[in-house]
Amino acid sequence: MPDSDPDAWVKELRERAGLSQAAFARRLGVRQQTVSEWETGRYAPRGASLTVLRLLEEEVAPYDASPPEEEEAPGEGEAP
Secondary structure (H helix, E strand, C coil): CCCCCHHHHHHHHHHHCCCCHHHHHHHHCCCHHHHHHHHHCCCCCCHHHHHHHHHHHHHHHHHCCCCCCCCCCCCCCCCC
C-alpha cells in the first residue's frame, strides 16, 4: 500500500479486480460502506483488512502485466 495515497490504492485495486464496491466488500468480508470510506479517505484499512488487501493485490498483479509482443516470423507481412 502506498503511504502517500491509501484511498487511491484501494480504489485502483478494486477496479483492477473488476469488482463493484459491494462485490469487493463481500470478497474482503467487510461492509460496502467500509470500502467506500477507504476510497474516500475517511478511514484507512488496517489490521487484518490491510493484510487481505495486500494478498488480493498479489493475486491481481499477474493480470496487470502486458502480454508479450509477438514477433513476426521472417517473410510474414511482406508483399508477394
